Structure formats: structure tokens, C-alpha cells
Amino acid sequence: MTEPVKIEVKNLYKIFGPQPKKAMALLKQGLDKEAIFEKTETTVGVQDASFEIFKGEIFVIMGLSGSGKSTMVRMLNRLIEPTSGQVLIDGEDIVAMNDDQLVKVRRAKLSMVFQSFALMPHMTVLQNAAFGLEMDGVDKQTREQRALQALEQVGLEAWAESMPDELSGGMQQRVGLARGLAVDPDILLMDEAFSALDPLIRTEMQDELLKLQAKAKRTIVFISHDLDEAMRIGDRIAIMEGGRVVQVGTPEEILQNPADDYVRAFFRGVDPTNILTAGDIATQTQVTIPITDGKNPRAGLQRLVKNDRDYAYVLDSEKTFKGVVSTDSLRDMLENDNVPHLIPNAYLEEVVAAHKDDSLQDILPKVAAHPWPLPILDDDGRYLGAISKNLFLKTLHRNQSDEPADMEPATNGAQ
Numbered sequence: 315m316t317e318p319v320k321i322e323v324k325n326l327y328k329i330f331g332p333q334p335k336k337a338m339a340l341l342k343q344g345l346d347k348e349a350i351f352e353k354t355e356t357t358v359g360v361q362d363a364s365f366e367i368f369k370g371e372i373f374v375i376m377g378l379s380g381s382g383k384s385t386m387v388r389m390l391n392r393l394i395e396p397t398s399g400q401v402l403i404d405g406e407d408i409v410a411m412n413d414d415q416l417v418k419v420r421r422a423k424l425s426m427v428f429q430s431f432a433l434m435p436h437m438t439v440l441q442n443a444a445f446g447l448e449m450d451g452v453d454k455q456t457r458e459q460r461a462l463q464a465l466e467q468v469g470l471e472a473w474a475e476s477m478p479d480e481l482s483g484g485m486q487q488r489v490g491l492a493r494g495l496a497v498d499p500d501i502l503l504m505d506e507a508f509s510a511l512d513p514l515i516r517t518e519m520q521d522e523l524l525k526l527q528a529k530a531k532r533t534i535v536f537i538s539h540d541l542d543e544a545m546r547i548g549d550r551i552a553i554m555e556g557g558r559v560v561q562v563g564t565p566e567e568i569l570q571n572p573a574d575d576y577v578r579a580f581f582r583g584v585d586p587t588n589i590l591t592a593g594d595i596a597t598q599t600q601v602t603i604p605i606t607d608g609k610n611p612r613a614g615l616q617r618l619v620k621n622d623r624d625y626a627y628v629l630d631s632e633k634t635f636k637g638v639v640s641t642d643s644l645r646d647m648l649e650n651d652n653v654p655h656l657i658p659n660a661y662l663e664e665v666v667a668a669h670k671d672d673s674l675q676d677i678l679p680k681v682a683a684h685p686w687p688l689p690i691l692d693d694d695g696r697y698l699g700a701i702s703k704n705l706f707l708k709t710l711h712r713n714q715s716d717e718p719a720d721m722e723p724a725t726n727g728a729q
């Protein structure tokens with residue numbers, strides 16, 4: 315990712331309870347959260363968390379109940395005071411700031427949307443949407459104008475003068491979102507913001523958020539305990555367990571390389587064909603030969619024999635994919651032809667390839683259609699690697715078995 319870092323969390327800890335210092339010392343000795351609680355009645359909320367959040371991304375924090383998600387997100391705006399560590403926002407450590415500096419940064423950059431709709435029942439929708447601005451001391455005219463714009467963004471401008479109880483649950487949550495948007499924050503912190511909504515409205519709100527994000531990119535930190543939600547909206551996901559961040563990555567990265575059994579358990583049962591693309595799983599373990607080797611089909615043939623492969627992928631000097639040759643076709647060429655200058659089309663099998671962004675579902679018939687692994691190409695038709703039937707099946711099943719599938723490394727190209 316090329317975007318600059320917006321938030322950097324460095325060795326962040328939160329210890330709740332009477333003996334934080336002792337708990338920190340015990341943590342450093344290697345005791346776990348349970349043992350520390352038994353000894354000190356002190357709870358480790360977050361321990362030694364370090365990660366970066368890039369500008370403009372939706373960063374989802376996921377984990378089981380009690381894993382530390384809410385504590386983590388509340389330390390990003392210091393609603394919860396960290397026990398130690400740093401939270402750098404645009405390079406400035408908010409943990410080290412005095413109250414005035416903190417208030418300024420919160421106003422200028424941060425806004426939070428909570429799970430409960432938390433609307434004031436006696437205020438109109440507009441007043442509710444303007445509430446954050448009112449707290450910030452923005453004058454009435456400006457805040458109503460900005461609140462109205464925010465209501466427009468979530469499709470509720472016609473309801474501005476209504477009272478909250480006239481709205482459905484989904485609409486109320488939209489008002490909550492509008493309140494977060496009205497302050498026009500760089501960073502939106504969303505704590506289980508859609509969790510209380512029924513599934514249809516929840517999906518609608520996720521779409522809404524993605525639409526808003528497509529229009530004006532904010533940095534969004536989104537807490538969820540729901541994997542489908544995390545994968546739907548998250549550019550990257552951090553997975554928390556027992557106060558620790560155990561893995562950070564794109565959904566594809568985590569799905570393909572879960573850090574441990576806890577992470578694997580989260581992803582078990584996820585259908586990888588919905589998430590992974592051809593480019594995610596293609597490997598470069600097949601033989602490729604330059605098209606000019608047609609001057610000397612023997613070299614290509616030797617390479618195939620040496621690597622014990624039946625097919626090679628013919629590429630031009632730009633790595634553009636030209637077709638597939640088999641050992642049989644090369645032998646035939648050697649026996650019957652007078653050393654051609656290029657591998658002639660007759661020796662190239664019909665080109666069936668897939669694009670790197672094709673879903674695994676889409677490429678299944680193509681993988682099945684030919685004896686050779688399916689070549690995967692980029693936008694310019696360049697060869698990126700291939701997917702064999704074996705690799706395809708391993709990918710399909712790796713999430714259902716306890717044993718991680720043994721994937722061929724993508725970089726280990728055959729010679």
C-alpha cells in the first residue's frame with residue numbers, strides 16, 4: 315500500500331484494575347491474562363499492540379468478545395487512557411498530549427460512531443446530527459448547515475425535522491452515522507456501529523459506508539465481531555485475541571496464511587472462492603519458455619523434461635502470454651520440421667487463460683477444461699503464473715480441514 319500512515323500504534327497497553335504496574339511486570343515475565351488476573355485482580359485489556367493504519371483505508375478490528383477491540387479503539391482517541399505505549403496520529407503522539415492539545419486533535423481529526431443509536435429522543439433528527447458540532451462549540455447556523463449536508467449523504471435530508479422515534483432502527487443508525495460525518499472527520503472510529511441492525515439493513519448500511527468512502531476517502535477504524543462484515547468492508551483486518559493483535563492483513567492474506575489456530579478458526583468455513591481471485595493463488599512453478607526458443611525447440615523440450623512437466627508456457631520478450639506447448643508438440647516439431655524460427659501456431663495449443671482478478675468461481679470451468687494448469691494474465695496479457703487442478707482443489711479444501719494445505723510458493727519459479 316502506498317498511502318501514508320495515518321495512525322500508528324506502538325507497543326500499546328491497557329491494564330484495568332488496582333495493580334497495573336505489577337500486571338505489566340508479570341506480563342513481561344510471560345504470564346498470561348488469566349494468571350495475572352488471579353494474582354492481581356487486574357485485567358489486561360490490550361497488550362503490546364503495534365500496527366499501522368493507512369490513510370483512506372477501512373481498517374477492521376475483529377475478535378471474540380473480551381479480546382480488547384473496544385478498549386483498543388477507545389485508546390485511539392484516548393477515551394480510554396493507555397497504560398503505556400504510543401498512538402501517533404499524523405505522526406503526533408496523542409498519548410503524550412495535554413488536555414488542550416488532545417481536544418484540538420479530537421475536534422480536527424476524530425469522530426466516533428457507537429453501536430447504540432444513542433439519539434436524544436427530545437431532539438429533532440437535524441439537532442441530533444448536529445450534536446457533535448454543538449459539543450465542539452460550532453455556531454448554530456454552521457452546524458445545522460453541516461448536519462443537513464451529512465443527512466443528505468446518508469439519504470435522510472427529508473427527515474431532518476422528524477423526531478427519532480418516527481424513524482426505523484436502520485434510519486436511526488443512519489442519523490448516528492450522519493452525526494459522525496457532520497464533523498467531517500479525517501478519522502471515523504466505528505464501534506460495532508451496525509451490530510444491532512437486522513441483517514438486511516446491516517448490509518444496506520455497509521453499502522452506504524462503502525459508497526461514502528468511494529466519494530470522500532476517510533480513514534475508518536471499524537470494530538466488528540462478524541467476519542462477513544469484516545471481509546465485506548475491510549481493506550485490512552486486525553485480529554485480536556486476549557488483548558493481543560495476533561494478525562494484520564488483507565482478508566486474502568489472512569485467509570491464505572492464518573497466523574495461528576485462533577485465526578484459522580475464524581476463517582474456517584469461509585468459502586475461499588468468494589474471496590480469492592485467480593491472481594491470489596496462481597503460482598510460478600510452471601515452466602516458461604521464450605517464444606524465440608522456437609529456433610531451438612530442443613532447449614524448450616529439455617527444460618520441460620528436466621522439470622518433469624508436460625506443458626510449457628510460451629512468452630515473448632515482454633512476458634506476454636503466447637500459448638502453451640506440450641512435450642509431444644515439441645518432439646513432433648523436432649522430428650518433422652527443419653528448425654523453425656518461431657514456435658509456429660500449430661504447436662501452440664489454443665489459448666485459454668484467465669485474468670488475475672477473476673474469481674475462483676469463474677475460473678473453475680477453465681481450470682477443468684484442459685490438462686495443463688490455467689495461465690493467469692494481468693491487464694496487459696502478461697503471464698503471472700498458473701493454477702493447476704491440484705492447487706485449485708487444495709485451495710478449496712484448505713479451509714475445511716484442520717491441516718493447513720501445503721501451498722506451492724508463488725515465487726519459486728521453475729527454470
Ligand SMILES: Nc1ncnc2c1ncn2[C@@H]1O[C@H](COP(=O)(O)OP(=O)(O)OP(=O)(O)O)[C@@H](O)[C@H]1O
Nearest residue numbers: 330357358359377378379380381382383384385386
Ligand atoms: N473498565 C473496565 N474495567 C475492567 N476491565 C475492563 C474494562 N473494560 C474492559 N475490560 C476488560 O478488558 C478486556 C477487553 O474488553 P473489551 O471490551 O475491549 O473487549 P471487546 O473485544 O470489545 O469485547 P466485546 O466484543 O464484548 O465488546 C475484557 O477482559 C474486559 O473484561
